Amino acid sequence: MAIGIDKGLGIHPHALLAREARATVLASNIANADTPGYKAKDINFQDALQRVQSRSGYSMSRTHSKHFELDLQANNREQYRVPDQPDTGDGNTVDVQVERNLYMRNSMEYQASLQFLNDRISGMKKAITGGR
Template sequence: MSISIEKGLGIHPHALLARERRAEILASNIANADTPGYKARDLDFRAALQNAQNRQDFTLERSHSQHYSVTLRGQGDEKFRVPNQPDTGDGNTVDVQVERNLYLRNAMEYQASLAFLNSRISGMNKALTGR
């Protein structure tokens, strides 16, 4: 009987990828808090997780053998956030406190996914070594 590593690890590697992507977006929001006209974005986690599971990335075809291959992530799961505060006049919709809280929560959820993944790997290791 063969063991499928992908089935053994479950959804956790995909969740890590989606959490990593959300961290990038939230960090971008924080970095652009003072940029006029910048619109706060967030990630639809369910859609991102589904895309990670289905491996729905975009790969550009090379027209010449010496060109680099490029893979772009799908952007369909990124959404603009509805602002909680009135417009301050510069068109920026970033609320730094909200972004920091979301970033911290995402970091904790990333750590939880990492802990689950480590637990799965440890269990598989025990099964393979017979301990």
């Protein structure tokens, strides 16, 4: 009985894609911290992960036909964040400390998913080669 590679790798490839998209949004928030009128955005990870897993409705230029499709911004998946701080008068809702903390946490979770994925691949390699 053959086991598909997708089932062998589990959810981790999808989680990496969703975390990557969230990192892009959070980095954009940090980069626009001083832009008047800029509103902080975020991506709901659970929602993004479900969309990546279903692989429906996404479009992105791919360099290879087997690459994952992902474009979370194309269907308005970004959501504006409710600000924790009072308006400073310029309409910007970015709190740099909050954004940095969210970015760092997302980065650590990305690394964890990457480690889980590496462990799965190592396990599959051992199963194929017999532990050599």
